[in-house]
Amino acid sequence: MTVTRAIALAKIDGRRRRNGFGPAFWSGSGILVGILLLAGWMTLAPPYDPFAASGPALAAPSLDHLLGTDNLGRDNLTRLALAARTSLLISGAAALLGAVIGTALGLVAGYFGRWVDAIIMRIVDAALALPAILVALVVGVVIGTGPWPLIIALGLVFAPGFARVMRAPVIALRERDFVLAATLSGVRGHRVIVEHLLPNVLTPLFVQFASVASQVVLIEAALSYLGQGVQAPEPSAGRMISEFTRFMQVQPLLIVLPSLVIILLSAAWNLLADGLQDHFAPRREPAFSLGRPRGRRGAAAAHHGTSSRTTIDAASTDDAPEKRQQ
Incomplete structure (x- = not known):
């Protein structure tokens, strides 16, 4: 699954959860x-x-009185x-x-x-x-x-x-x-x-x-x-x-x-x-990880607990030179 598709599915899932009650x-x-x-x-x-009394006092639960009777x-x-x-x-x-x-x-x-x-x-x-x-x-x-x-x-x-x-x-x-x-x-x-x-x-x-x-x-x-x-x-x-x-x-x-x-x-x-x-209540972006973050920006985002969008953007930016070489 590509990063872009994962983000889109996460957004759709968040909207679905927001539209319905829990x-x-x-x-x-x-x-x-x-x-x-x-x-x-x-x-x-x-x-x-x-x-009014409808049975014996302090009766135990039965078919006639499913939860019994009180003292009266x-x-x-x-x-x-x-x-x-x-x-x-x-x-x-x-x-x-x-x-x-x-x-x-x-x-x-x-x-x-x-x-x-x-x-x-x-x-x-x-x-x-x-x-x-x-x-x-x-x-x-x-x-x-x-x-x-x-x-x-x-x-x-x-x-x-x-x-x-x-x-x-x-x-x-x-x-x-x-x-x-x-x-x-x-x-x-x-x-x-x-x-x-x-x-x-x-x-x-x-x-x-x-x-x-x-x-x-x-x-x-x-x-x-x-x-x-x-x-x-x-x-x-x-x-x-x-x-x-x-x-x-x-x-x-x-x-x-x-x-x-x-x-x-x-x-x-x-x-x-x-x-x-x-x-x-307002919801945050879904915090999920798609593999190990690459580069300094990705590692810093993972270390400080920032949102997944920052991590994914960092990974995509660092992968760009590899794609151009191919």
Whole structure:
């Protein structure tokens, strides 16, 4: 294979990888979609009433109850599916609320700069200095417990992080020619932000959204474990762990299964974030070697780890006299 053909194939392969999402993205998306489908089935046509006894207490897994029953005889599979649905909806809604508030603050601070940026960023720094779970507990005490107060509390907790992430690319973009041209042509500031800046900063927004949703899953489980999250009779993985701790030796699945739900949801959001980051991140030229580099330039490129293009160009330059002699 010639050097030119190898470079062309490497470029084509890089474009193919850039056009499609990787396994991390599809794994995370598959887990989330699977949980949504299972939760939808258990919501629309549950095999058992999730709030009433449907069998003997603390029953082992069987054909009637695939994951057994809890201490009140309720079907574990039905309740775990609803708990996963609740956790998934809370994580997605809280991350969305934080993204809306934080993105607006980050866009305004990055575009206008000066004293506007200074005031917003000092508030953001003060908010980021506080522990997230402590702020969520305080907000929950003020506005109450339950799914919607929890969504509001966690959305406010993670909004400063979105503002910090969105501010940096906006500062870099506001000096670009297309933004300056729109400003000089008389376009108002809010239109410049919405029409020109926001579409160009969606990549870090999506990655941050998935990452925050993963953290919300863990915090929601911790708050529910402490009794400040989802309240009875709605099932919650964190509260199930808290309630069934005393039955751990009799029926360990009552602790293991909700823990697996929390781990699975958090891992799914993390995989989705990693997949988005891998897909949208800029890629370098493929680093491959086609034989031993020749000449001083080729040896220096191989020694210092420069790109394969420099090595190949050096080898081609040093081979030129040999070709002319032939």
